[in-house]
Amino acid sequence: MDNNKLKLAEERFYSRFEALNSEILQEFGKTISKFEGLSVSEAHKLAQQMKNGREIDKIMEDLEKASQLSRKDLEELLEIAAEENIEFANVYYEAKGMDKVSYKDSKQFQNIVKSVEKTTQGVFLNLSSTTAIKLLKDNGEGYLKGIREAYEDVIDRCVLAVATGQTNYQKAMYDTIKQLANSGVRKIYYDNVGKKRPDGTIIKYPYSRRLDSSVRQNILDGVRQVNIGVQEQVGKEFGADGVEVSHHVNCAPDHIHIDGQQFSKKKFEKINNNLTRPVASMNCRHFVFSIVLGVSSPLYTKKQLEQDRKKNEKGFEYEGKKYTLYEGEQLQRKIELAVRQQKDLQIIAKASNDKDTISKSQSNITQLTQKYKELSKISGLPTKMDRMRVVGYQRVNVNKLK
Numbered sequence: 001m002d003n004n005k006l007k008l009a010e011e012r013f014y015s016r017f018e019a020l021n022s023e024i025l026q027e028f029g030k031t032i033s034k035f036e037g038l039s040v041s042e043a044h045k046l047a048q049q050m051k052n053g054r055e056i057d058k059i060m061e062d063l064e065k066a067s068q069l070s071r072k073d074l075e076e077l078l079e080i081a082a083e084e085n086i087e088f089a090n091v092y093y094e095a096k097g098m099d100k101v102s103y104k105d106s107k108q109f110q111n112i113v114k115s116v117e118k119t120t121q122g123v124f125l126n127l128s129s130t131t132a133i134k135l136l137k138d139n140g141e142g143y144l145k146g147i148r149e150a151y152e153d154v155i156d157r158c159v160l161a162v163a164t165g166q167t168n169y170q171k172a173m174y175d176t177i178k179q180l181a182n183s184g185v186r187k188i189y190y191d192n193v194g195k196k197r198p199d200g201t202i203i204k205y206p207y208s209r210r211l212d213s214s215v216r217q218n219i220l221d222g223v224r225q226v227n228i229g230v231q232e233q234v235g236k237e238f239g240a241d242g243v244e245v246s247h248h249v250n251c252a253p254d255h256i257h258i259d260g261q262q263f264s265k266k267k268f269e270k271i272n273n274n275l276t277r278p279v280a281s282m283n284c285r286h287f288v289f290s291i292v293l294g295v296s297s298p299l300y301t302k303k304q305l306e307q308d309r310k311k312n313e314k315g316f317e318y319e320g321k322k323y324t325l326y327e328g329e330q331l332q333r334k335i336e337l338a339v340r341q342q343k344d345l346q347i348i349a350k351a352s353n354d355k356d357t358i359s360k361s362q363s364n365i366t367q368l369t370q371k372y373k374e375l376s377k378i379s380g381l382p383t384k385m386d387r388m389r390v391v392g393y394q395r396v397n398v399n400k401l402k
Contacts (some may be wrong), residue, residue: 006084006223009077013070013118013219015391017112017212020066021185022392023148025060028154029351034352035158043162047155056151060128065125065145068217074121074222078113079103083221085230096238112229123187123214131211135185136175144188144208154180167245170354177357179346187214191215214338216281224280227287228328235290242293243268245279246286247300249308250325250381255279255286260305262291262298316379328379333371339365343390351355352398359398 031050035043083103090100103109133150145153157176166172186208195203230388247260254277272278279286315324342364349357376383
């Protein structure tokens with residue numbers, strides 16, 4: 001199944017939100033730079049002008065524009081996923097002596113896409129009012145503020161830094177710059193507010209996740225749900241009575257018992273309903289496809305599955321600690337995130353003309369990238385350098401900056 005078209009459509013989403021994140025952080029950095037060297041009265045006057053200015057309005061407009069474009073593009077992306085699954089399934093239609101099917105002529109497949117689209121588009125709805133920046137109080141406690149409120153908060157911090165007579169304004173603002181970089185633009189989720197935790201306490205506050213990460217996960221989950229929906233429909237037409245769960249190396253511990261296995265539909269439904277992470281959700285990389293029990297041979301033999309499981313468990317040692325390959329992948333993801341945060345930090349520092357922070361962030365990026373390559377070489381895990389990409393980041397020679 002050629003999924004180049006699907007990958008290109010996904011890339012359009014990722015690039016859009018990576019660029020949006022960089023744009024917003026750059027604007028915060030420019031704001032910080034404008035207060036350097038001002039008197040207290042000048043700082044207060046500028047703060048009032050900026051709070052009433054167009055800069056933040058443009059940011060909110062860009063968020064809403066991204067929201068509208070993404071909701072429009074989402075249907076196209078999910079349709080591509082459905083079409084590719086149908087094209088793959090047509091081989092089996094032919095084998096059964098049945099006519100080929102197409103997405104545009106099938107109401108069933110179109111309804112699958114519409115259903116998934118409805119649940120998937122939530123991350124793109126009302127971005128201007130459901131995105132935030134995570135800042136820290138003096139005691140280190142984190143709190144979320146909407147983009148506009150965070151912008152005004154940063155302006156107030158700039159004025160305070162000027163008013164307290166700091167001899168080095170950039171040092172005074174370094175913590176704020178770092179907080180902005182570590183946060184990035186975040187998507188707020190209210191789903192669990194009011195619900196009980198396992199210990200019986202009530203969840204009072206919403207949680208958040210970086211917007212670019214939320215978009216990536218949302219799209220992956222949507223495509224997987226389309227894959228499953230199409231497979232279920234195909235299975236109905238074939239009279240399938242079972243499913244096979246796909247296999248992938250370095251499986252997470254909570255899904256190892258279903259990886260690569262065949263089940264009756266009824267048994268799989270029961271198992272899946274009892275999983276904390278149902279298949280095709282919450283970063284699960286599995287999908288299921290329809291089979292006829294006793295007729296459809298498993299794609300992987302028990303020997304192959306066992307070999308992969310043992311290889312995962314054997315893992316590797318790194319910096320004096322033992323890791324499974326699955327844990328190694330999780331460590332890779334942490335380093336990738338750390339690199340993106342440092343690149344965000346460099347972007348803000350460059351916009352605020354903070355040469356020391358530019359230099360530190362670029363040095364950290366080099367060290368983290370070397371660590372990533374070393375970890376990948378020792379573990380044998382493939383590198384995913386694209387996950388460390390940040391639109392708008394470009395290394396600079398600090399000595400040549402004015």
